[in-house]
Amino acid sequence: MPREESSKATRRSTRSSSSVTVENAEPNESHQPTVDDLTFGDESITVDAVLSNFPGRRSQILDLIRLMGPLDCPTLPVMIYGSASTGKTSVVLQVLRHLSRPFVYSSCRTCYSPRILFESILNQLLLHRKCSSNGYSSAKRCDKPSDFVNLLREALGNVIESLESGSGTSRPDKSDGKPMGKMVYLIFDNVDLIRDWDKGSMILQFLFSLYNVLKMPQLGIILISGLPPDVYYSNMGYTDPLPLYFPEYSEEDLRQIFLRNQANRKLYAAFLDVVLKPFCRVTRRLEELSTTFSSLFRKYCEPLDDLGISPNEDMKRRLYSHLKPLIAPCLNEIFRVSSHPHDGDTRGERRQKASYSSENREELETLDFHMSVSAKFLLIAAFLASRNPATLDASMFDSTGGMDNRKRKRKASEKSMEKKEMAEQEAVMKGPGSFPLERLLAIFQCIASVGDSSFGEEEEEEDEDPTGYDKENNNLMSDILLQVSSLCDANFLIKSGSCPLEGSIRYRSMVSEDLALKAARSLSFPLAKYLYRR
Amino acid sequence: MGKEIIPAAEKSLNLIRGRLCDPSYVFRPLSASSDSNYSKLKFIVSTSITEGCNNSILLLGPRGSGKAAVLDLVAGDLLEEFPDSVSLIRLNGLLHSDDNCAFKEIARQLCMEHHLLFSKMASLDENSQFIVAMLRECGLAHKTIIFVLDEFDMFAQGKQRLLYSLLDAMQSVTSQAVVIGISSRLDADQLLEKRVRSRFSHRKILFLPPSREEFDGLLEHLLSLPADSSFPNGYVSRFNEKIKNITSDTRFKDILRTLFNANSTVNSLLKFIFRAVSLMNLESGLLSLENFKAALSSMQRQPKLEAVRDCSILELYLLVCMRRLEVKEQSAYNIISVMKEYKTIHDSFQTSDYYAQNVCLRAFEHLRERQVICYTENRGQSQTGEYRPMKLLISASELHQGMRSHACCPAILLKLLDH
Numbered sequence: 013m014p015r016e017e018s019s020k021a022t023r024r025s026t027r028s029s030s031s032v033t034v035e036n037a038e039p040n041e042s043h044q045p046t047v048d049d050l051t052f053g054d055e056s057i058t059v060d061a062v063l064s065n066f067p068g069r070r071s072q073i074l075d076l077i078r079l080m081g082p083l084d085c086p087t088l089p090v091m092i093y094g095s096a097s098t099g100k101t102s103v104v105l106q107v108l109r110h111l112s113r114p115f116v117y118s119s120c121r122t123c124y125s126p127r128i129l130f131e132s133i134l135n136q137l138l139l140h141r142k143c144s145s146n147g148y149s150s151a152k153r154c155d156k157p158s159d160f161v162n163l164l165r166e167a168l169g170n171v172i173e174s175l176e177s178g179s180g181t182s183r184p185d186k187s188d189g190k191p192m193g194k195m196v197y198l199i200f201d202n203v204d205l206i207r208d209w210d211k212g213s214m215i216l217q218f219l220f221s222l223y224n225v226l227k228m229p230q231l232g233i234i235l236i237s238g239l240p241p242d243v244y245y246s247n248m249g250y251t252d253p254l255p256l257y258f259p260e261y262s263e264e265d266l267r268q269i270f271l272r273n274q275a276n277r278k279l280y281a282a283f284l285d286v287v288l289k290p291f292c293r294v295t296r297r298l299e300e301l302s303t304t305f306s307s308l309f310r311k312y313c314e315p316l317d318d319l320g321i322s323p324n325e326d327m328k329r330r331l332y333s334h335l336k337p338l339i340a341p342c343l344n345e346i347f348r349v350s351s352h353p354h355d356g357d358t359r360g361e362r363r364q365k366a367s368y369s370s371e372n373r374e375e376l377e378t379l380d381f382h383m384s385v386s387a388k389f390l391l392i393a394a395f396l397a398s399r400n401p402a403t404l405d406a407s408m409f410d411s412t413g414g415m416d417n418r419k420r421k422r423k424a425s426e427k428s429m430e431k432k433e434m435a436e437q438e439a440v441m442k443g444p445g446s447f448p449l450e451r452l453l454a455i456f457q458c459i460a461s462v463g464d465s466s467f468g469e470e471e472e473e474e475d476e477d478p479t480g481y482d483k484e485n486n487n488l489m490s491d492i493l494l495q496v497s498s499l500c501d502a503n504f505l506i507k508s509g510s511c512p513l514e515g516s517i518r519y520r521s522m523v524s525e526d527l528a529l530k531a532a533r534s535l536s537f538p539l540a541k542y543l544y545r546r
Numbered sequence: 547m548g549k550e551i552i553p554a555a556e557k558s559l560n561l562i563r564g565r566l567c568d569p570s571y572v573f574r575p576l577s578a579s580s581d582s583n584y585s586k587l588k589f590i591v592s593t594s595i596t597e598g599c600n601n602s603i604l605l606l607g608p609r610g611s612g613k614a615a616v617l618d619l620v621a622g623d624l625l626e627e628f629p630d631s632v633s634l635i636r637l638n639g640l641l642h643s644d645d646n647c648a649f650k651e652i653a654r655q656l657c658m659e660h661h662l663l664f665s666k667m668a669s670l671d672e673n674s675q676f677i678v679a680m681l682r683e684c685g686l687a688h689k690t691i692i693f694v695l696d697e698f699d700m701f702a703q704g705k706q707r708l709l710y711s712l713l714d715a716m717q718s719v720t721s722q723a724v725v726i727g728i729s730s731r732l733d734a735d736q737l738l739e740k741r742v743r744s745r746f747s748h749r750k751i752l753f754l755p756p757s758r759e760e761f762d763g764l765l766e767h768l769l770s771l772p773a774d775s776s777f778p779n780g781y782v783s784r785f786n787e788k789i790k791n792i793t794s795d796t797r798f799k800d801i802l803r804t805l806f807n808a809n810s811t812v813n814s815l816l817k818f819i820f821r822a823v824s825l826m827n828l829e830s831g832l833l834s835l836e837n838f839k840a841a842l843s844s845m846q847r848q849p850k851l852e853a854v855r856d857c858s859i860l861e862l863y864l865l866v867c868m869r870r871l872e873v874k875e876q877s878a879y880n881i882i883s884v885m886k887e888y889k890t891i892h893d894s895f896q897t898s899d900y901y902a903q904n905v906c907l908r909a910f911e912h913l914r915e916r917q918v919i920c921y922t923e924n925r926g927q928s929q930t931g932e933y934r935p936m937k938l939l940i941s942a943s944e945l946h947q948g949m950r951s952h953a954c955c956p957a958i959l960l961k962l963l964d965h
Contacts, residue, residue, distance in 0.1 A: 078824045082556045086567040088820055095856060095916060158641040158651055218640050224614070225638055229567055240849035243917055251609055254817060255847055260856040262953060293859040293899060295912070344902035440882050443933030522931060526903075 045139045047174045050114035051191045052105065062106050066099055067272070068265025072258055076107050079254060080232065083113075083193045089223045089233040091203075093240050094258030097299045100236050101201055103258075108199075114175065114191040119201035126215055127155035133198065134160075137167035157218045161225055171196055172230050197232040204239040213246055220250045260296050263288060269298065270305065278322035283312050286332050287339065294343060304342065311338060379530045386460075387495050388531045392539060393456040394505055394521035395528040398444035400544040402451060408542055409458040446508045446518040453492065459537065554781050555831030558771055559823065565768055566820050569615035570622070572812065575767045576612070576756060577619055583751050587726075588620045590749065594724050595628055595690045600716040602725040602746050604698065607753025609730045610813025616753075617694060617726065624692075633659045633684070635693050639700025648701075648708045649673035652693075656680050678715055685720040698727030702737035709738065713745040755810040761802070764812070765793055768819060769833075781831060788832045798835060801842050808846075818845060850940045853916045854948025860901060861909045862955060863888060865918065866962050868938050869945060878922070881910060881932040895958060907932075 059077070063070055079090055092100050108115050116136045123129035131150040135142070140151035154160050175194050200219060206212045218225075223233050233253070237244075241255050261269065267284055274280040287308060291301055312335050313319055316327075323331065383391070400408065499505045500519075508520045532539035565571050577584030587603070594601040605613040624632055635655045642648040650666075653673040657664035660680075668676070684691055693712060695701055701709055716723050727734065738746060756764070769789045771782045792798050805818055821841035826833055857865070867887040871879045885906060892900045913919045922935045940948075946963065949955045 079821075081563055081824060082559060085560045086564050088567060088817065095912075156641075156644075156647060158638075158647045161641060162654075214640065221640060225641070229564065238915070239917060240853065241847075242849045251813060254821065255844075257847065257852060259852065294901060294905060295858045295860070295909070296856075297912070344905055437876060437883065440886070441878055441880060441933070441935065443880075524903075 045141050047114065047139065047171060047178060048190050049139070050116065050136070050171070050196070051112055052109035052115075054109065056112040057106070057110050059110060062103075062110050065106060066103055067268035068261050069099055069103055069258070072256065073103060073107060075256055076103065077111070079256065080107070080111065080113075080197075084195055086195075086229040087232045089220070089235065089253035090256060091235040091237060091241055091253040092256045092258060093237045095260060095297070096238060097297055098258040098260060100258050104199060104234060104236060108197065112190070112192045113195060113197060114171070114193075115197040115199055117199045117201065120205045121202045124205075125209065126157070126211075130154045130157075130160040130163075134163055134167055137164070137171055137196075157215070161222075165226060165228070168196060168226075168228060168231060195230045195232055197234060199234045199236065201236045203235045203237040204243065207243075213248075216244060217246070217248055217250055220244070220253065224251065261298060263292050263296075266292070266296065266298070266301065270302070276320055276322070279313070279316075279319070280309070282323050282328045282331070283309055283335075286312075286335060290339060290343060308335070308338070308342060311335060379527075379534060383531070384495075385535065386492065387499065388535055389460050389537075390452075390456055390492070390495050390499060391504055391521075391523055391531050392528055392535075392537060393452055393459055394447075394499070394519065395523045395525075396459075396539075396542055397447040397452050397455055398521040400542075401445070402447070404544055405451070405455070408544070409455065444520050444522065446520045448516050448518050449496070450516075452496070452519065456492070459542070462537070551828045552781075552831045554778055555826070555828045557777065558781075558785065558831065559826055559828070561771065562769065562823050563820065566816050566823070569612065570619055572764070572768065572816065573612045573615040573619060575763055576760060576812075577616060583753055584616050584619060586751055587616065588623065591620060591624060591692065591724055591726075592627070594722075595624070595632060598688060598690075598722050600721065600723055601749070602713065602716070602727075603749045603751065604727045604729065604735055605751050605753065606729055606732050606734060608755075608811055610811035610816075611753040611755060612812050613728045613753050614696060617728065621692070621694075631689050633689060633691050635691060637693070637695050637701075639695065639697025643700040643703060645705075645707045646670055649677065652677055656691075674711060677711075681715050681721040681723060682718075685718075685722045688722065690722045690724060693723060693725045695725065695727045698729035699731045699734045699737055701727075702734065706739050706742050709742050710745075713742060717745060756812065761806075761815065762793070764815070765819075769823075785832060788834075792833065792835055792838070795835060798838060801838055805842060805845070814845075818842065821845065848944075850918065850944050851948045851951070853918050854940065854945060855952055856916070857913070857918075857948075857952075858909070859899060859954070859956065859959075860906070861913055862949060862952070862959055863891075863897075863899060864906065864909055864913065865938070865945060866949075866959050867891065868919070868936070869942060869963060872938065878935045880935050881907070884936075891962065895962075897956075897958060899956075 059073075062073055066073060076090075076092070079087065081087055092104065094100055105117070116133055118129060118132045118136075120129060123132050131152070131154055134140075134152055134154060135150050138151045140146075142148045142150070152163055154163055172194055175191060175196070178191075203216070203219065206216050206219070209215060219235065223231070235253060241252060244250070244252075267281075267288060270284055270288075271277055271280060283305075287305065291304065295301065312331055315331065315334055321327075496505065496519075500507065504521065504523050505519045506522055508518050529539060531537075573584075576582060579585075583605075587605070590601060590603060605617065607613050621634055625634070633656075635652055637648060637651060642651050649670055650668070650673055653668065653676050654664050656662075656677065681691065712723070712725055715721055716725065731737070732752075735743065735746065735748060735750065766789070770786045771777060773779075773782050805814065808814070818838075818841050821844055822833065822837040825837040825840055827837075854862075854865070864884060867884050868879065871883060871887055876883070885903065888900075888906070891897065910919070914921075918940055919936050919938055922937050938945075942963075946960075949960060949963065
């Protein structure tokens with residue numbers, strides 16, 4: 013900015029000020045937004061370019077262009093809906109770039125309250141940019157729909173006037189990104205998030221009837237929603253906008269999308285032949301598949317020295333057999349970020365491969381995270397307390413430690429089998445039971461003493477100082493309450509309502525059986541003996 | 547795409563779409579007859595203007611039957627007939643149901659009409675005093691104020707202070723006001739409080755859907771191009787000829803009948819024609835029956851079917867498990883019981899699609915996002931996480947249909963659904 017530099021040249025430059033680069037003069041201050049900024053900004057593109065940018069969306073793009081109509085054609089409100097990452101927002105913006113029409117975009121995800129939404133739209137229409145000179149404030153303060161309608165009408169009137177006066181000059185080059193036509197389009201993105209707002213249903217009603225309230229034919233409204241339009245039906249009734257549906261991509265479309273921007277298409281096509289079909293059975297969402305495929309593709313290319321070659325049948329078979337054992341576990345870990353190191357650590361990879369090649373059962377045995385011994389015992393105690401009814405505690409945890417003296421069961425009759433099934437169903441529906449803190453501590457003490465005897469044998473194998481163990485035994489009790497509260501924070505225990513008679517807080521264990529089994533196995537604790545089976 | 551677009555085609559498209567988006571153009575032929583709602587309303591309002599008395603009316607009818615449009619026509623005509631003695635104040639229940647907003651908006655519009663300065667800082671009491679004073683002054687000057695209350699039922703929520711003050715002010719001899727309420731609730735007058743209802747003259751005008759003859763007339767009115775010089779002459783006659791052919795075709799009448807079976811308001815017809823006209827072939831510049839057929843199929847959306855068709859195979863498995871649990875008369879089920887059913891299916895049929903728990907949990911989330919399943923309300927015991935009871939939001943027949951039209955649904959799932 014030559015203007016800024018000349019004003020600074022007159023200041024006396026001390027050593028400290030000249031060492032600091034004076035770049036904090038905002039570049040935006042000299043640039044006031046004009047009506048031309050209401051378009052996409054870049055050069056406009058042809059329909060063919062839009063169609064080739066979005067494989068699989070041909071009919072939707074053509075539909076949208078037809079619904080918006082030729083230049084200066086009035087249009088009814090349109091609602092575009094589809095599930096996540098189906099390309100709704102990007103298609104709308106690219107179509108508007110192709111048509112070079114002025115628009116105002118606001119997303120209900122970034123504008124999370126009505127006031128921010130209204131002010132953002134008004135700022136864009138009033139060509140107001142927030143900068144330090146106006147203290148980063150909006151042009152007008154507006155938090156009620158009634159004010160918004162009045163201000164919007166004024167602002168739209170001004171913009172349309174300037175568009176009309178601007179379009180009078182003839183422009184030889186129509187694709188330079190300047191706005192065309194006299195209509196302004198309002199785009200509301202993520203409209204389904206408004207349902208969770210305070211008074212969200214009123215705001216939704218207002219948005220849907222905005223076109224009727226304003227009665228301006230130069231305004232076009234496009235709503236983008238992640239949920240289908242039948243979600244918005246309310247008992248107030250509303251004039252529904254024209255729906256346009258973006259379905260999920262089919263396998264063919266996904267293949268085309270993944271093949272774009274790939275350096276080596278033949279190699280990637282061979283890779284997709286292997287992985288696309290099994291992964292599409294689980295999910296067809298683009299964002300989830302792309303993260304998995306990027307890491308899998310790196311693994312696929314491991315045996316290759318040169319990533320630029322196109323594979324023949326032999327090599328394809330070799331690569332496939334290299335990748336095959338990884339696919340099945342990866343399907344089950346599709347949403348979990350693996351904690352094992354992937355690249356670089358070959359020893360880790362060999363260990364990883366060994367664990368993958370063995371049965372899945374081995375994976376179940378290890379806990380993914382570290383817990384102290386007392387925490388593990390507490391976890392198991394909470395699990396037992398939730399699963400077993402309180403009346404059986406005495407028989408379960410007696411000095412012999414187990415269910416050795418159970419009565420012999422008679423052959424179950426059909427009625428009792430039915431009752432057993434019903435009881436099981438009810439138990440599953442009710443979820444884990446709640447228990448007071450005292451019961452948890454009692455069970456903990458019981459099983460910790462059981463575990464001591466088996467634990468003591470293991471201790472001799474390790475290199476730790478065995479004499480320190482006895483002291484640990486005595487100190488095990490002192491920070492139990494601390495452990496309880498940390499388990500609560502980790503959501504392994506939750507506080508449920510307190511019993512009005514007793515007045516103490518009751519807890520509930522949210523640990524799944526798998527996790528409890530893993531913890532018990534790491535302590536060599538016989539969990540199955542203590543679990544009450546109906 | 548080297549095809550030529552006739553410029554006349556674009557112009558005719560613009561013209562027809564402009565007509566469809568303009569309610570006053572659409573409803574003008576419907577208001578032509580003498581016993582239409584237009585003439586009734588006009589009669590009531592013009593008599594109260596000329597005789598200088600107060601009045602209140604409710605316009606009731608389903609959404610999209612043209613209540614606001616007819617009112618705009620009447621208001622336009624009255625403003626032409628009596629230029630100095632009518633002023634119009636518009637309120638909308640969606641925007642102004644709060645009393646503060648409503649009084650402020652009335653005061654603002656009154657100030658704009660009479661070129662007074664409006665202060666945004668005025669309080670509620672100041673605004674209401676101003677309104678009462680204005681009503682008195684206008685009454686003395688023989689000027690009628692027409693209050694249009696759109697979405698009348700929204701004003702009837704809460705304490706109804708605005709309604710009471712408006713209707714009360716009308717009871718005095720000096721004021722001349724007409725209150726017109728528009729509502730899509732047919733029992734809007736039952737919502738009024740006793741004191742408000744006693745001051746309300748129970749005049750109601752019902753807006754019913756037009757008859758078939760009126761619809762035919764409306765179609766012609768909307769779709770035929772005028773024979774003026776802006777269009778090439780042969781084009782206009784060809785276009786109108788084509789429209790006549792289409793509207794007299796029995797298949798078109800079937801299409802219209804299907805449309806009206808679902809929604810017989812004027813608004814749905816407008817949307818249908820809008821969609822059809824947007825599909826107009828711009829190279830020939832003529833409409834065809836296929837446009838109308840495509841428009842009808844795009845209006846008959848079935849969102850739940852689309853949601854099922856979008857599901858992946860794992861999600862279909864989970865839906866089938868839930869349906870089987872329902873068939874076994876287990877009315878309440880949660881994720882744990884569905885996973886158990888999933889495991890039993892896998893054990894008995896040895897399917898290849900058996901995935902771990904966390905993958906299935908995420909599939910449940912996808913299904914919930916698409917509103918195919920949802921959590922049932924808590925009945926007192928607050929469950930968390932995987933123990934919350936769920937239910938299906940689609941019926942068995944929809945699930946069947948969706949799975950049959952799914953691109954790659956395995957045959958075993960259909961078999962499982964039937965047993």
